Amino acid sequence: MKYMKFEVDSQTKKDLEIFETVKEGLSVVGLFNHTQCIGGKKKLYEYLANPLADYKQITERKETIAFFHKHFPDGLNLDKDALDFTEYYLRQPDYPTRMPSWFTAIEKMIADKISTSSNEYYLAEKGVTSTVDLLKNIYEFSIILADKLKEGDAPVFLVKNNDIVLELFQKEAYKEIKDMKKYKSYDIMRLDYMFRYTDKKHIHFFLDLVHEYDALFAVAKAAAKYNLQYPDILPETETVLDLEGLFHPFVENAISNDVHFDNQSNLLFISGPNMAGKSTFLKALGVAVYLAHAGFPVPAGKMKIGILSGLSTTINISDNLSTGYSHFYAEVMRIKDVAHRLEANNRILVLFDELFRGTNVKDAYDGTVAVVSAFAKIRTSFFVISTHIVEAARELESKTNIQFSYFDIKEEDGHPVYTYKLKEGVSDVRLGMYIINKEGVIDLINNITN
Template identity: 30%
Template sequence: MSNNINDLNLKKEIFPLFDYCLNDISKYKLFDLLNFTLKNKEEIYARQIIIKGFIKNESNLENYTYSKIYFHQVHNFLTQASYDELDISKLDLIIFSKVKQEIQSKIIQFTSLFEKILNSFLKKINKTDFPTSYVKDLDYMIDFISFFEIDYYKSLNNYKIKDIISLSKKIKSKKNEFQKFYDILLKSEAYFSISQGCIFNKFTFPSFIDHDISIKDVYHPLLEKPVSNDVFFDKNVILLTGPNMSGKSTFLKSIFISIYLGHLGIAVPAKEANFPFFDYFSISINHQDDLKSGYSHFMNEIISLKKVLEKYHEGKRCFVIFDELFKGTNIEDAIAISSETIKGLLTYNASYFLISTHLHLLNNLNEIKENKTGNFYIESRIENNKPIFTYKLKDGWSDLKIGQILFQNEGITSLLSK
């Protein structure tokens, strides 16, 4: 499902959390899985069961490894190269030693790799830990590899001419099935990689509920010493305040990461998580001017908001984060259109909008005064004329300003007066 998640930075921030892949092609499959949320709760729970199954089989699969070079060479040989070279005769192998050497080398790589996939991975898996639909995939892969009598050929010290011809014929007979086999295998390895990331990071699988967002001890998984927070959002518009450097963007991103990963069927960085199913995701954090297309920061905000509203009117249930919405325009304009936006979004039932803002005058809006919005701030305080940041989420509204304090503490005032 297509979402507006460029600001999530999947490749640099999320992908490494789950990248335990043994080869580059599995990495591509993993990245693909991370890019698209699932269509419904049933698909999500089905994937959860598969990943949980791999978690349960962690000790069974701890020795699963193989040569990355072998994997890519065999993959190219089976899926991309011409099979004409397998049309060999006994006479060819007798006369042309180079032909025999080349074919034998590929067969040795093939048997070595597929023996490890079969005996160190597929046959080590306890199939009772997986749903029936996925067990069919496992059985298919086992039957497919078993067709080649891998254990027999792997046991040979030397390949006789008849062995080379026999296995070559078997490989060629399955040439139209290798792509299907690899599609299933690579997805399985991506699931296995995800399970290792969930184990290492001690993530928790979420549950899906009809209303409200409730997450216990949610944190940003990339921070070395993250501060966790409990969140409970029972309003569809959540406003977040706090001074610069207080951690608003980091907090918003931690929420988005948890809910987004949950919709991939993956465990999340929290002790417990419960939230509704969403059809569309959008995150706008730290936007810059788009010089290539000629859009200013403000115009990007307008376009992003418009796309979200259009998705809602298409019937999508949206989860959206706007970090400092409309900061790209003057204060008067920002307050006016922010007020209009907040009032309008309050009517967008079943979708959730988390908005951070520096526009303190918004607090005069009746909808905010009457707590029709959820109002929170990231705690900060001044001690000995220095800002103290706790990064903890609190109920209410913050009007704390630290710009002048930082300005003075850095000696800017004295430098300007000289």
């Protein structure tokens, strides 16, 4: 069965800060937004809002971005003012539907100059000159691109679109545009008629292509700036997820970690105290998988992934006052939602941070063991579950496909030092009372009574 749509909900996008930010921090889209025009920015948002689950589409986009990254490190040279005005000009509802005569052209020019209210000729003049400048930019870039494509490893997307561009510029009308330097009034009105009526379809093709290239160049620039790498994408028949040097792109000087999943080892159970790095690791993993399915480079040294059909995270879930849901009930409903999704598409990555933190220790222990045991039976999906209920790990040790890991914490001069390195095993560190005493909470309360 081929999964064409990558299922991801608003909670997951919020957890991973794809568009929204937590406490006015960074967002994933902000990380990649090096676009030069509004259309390019919209296209970038579209890419990230709709990750893919089709091997051909993902690979094609990834290879295009990597090609731009390698051969055009400076990006696309656009005249932003010309592009902005061209977009404005083409959006105007009133456009010519008849071929103008010399007399009509001169008449409109004169009328525009002597009138204080009419700007019809000005719009046509500036719109035409801006569009011509943009078309010249596109042609010049396409000539350079054609030479680069001959060097090998040419992405299908670029070859196909560049062939269309060069073919269009073989038409007489576009040959003339390449050499234009001065514009008579008749030229303005004739080209206005062409751009906004007879050849409107091709002009919008050029504009859409610029937007797409702008978005793809922006991703390539982010890859260079943040040292992102291009993942090895495998068909959905491969149940594998390998990452070396995984890091969170929002964290300065981030500590990287490795992780490996296959159908014989598809559930990672992470134990340990708060602040050790569990949540950041889960977000980094979620972001990497999300970006890989958008065809984007990822925050890791290396990544290999068989295409999944979806991603579900529960990291920043909260209670819902409007429905009367407690935090614990919200967690239960989230698990139920994941179960329904697994029922429909059983090739997803599921991330749960601090499972059942909204209830008492006994229920949290029993619930964690029950839910993890049930998830462990599903070998076609991947699961990562973090908890501070370390006792649950002992109950789960008999499950052969569960990996047990924790974030190492060292002690120096009686104080914990966080390494943020993932190690094999189960954590035995408890920091609750250390933090309470360090903050002087008990002494503060005792001083009140004294």
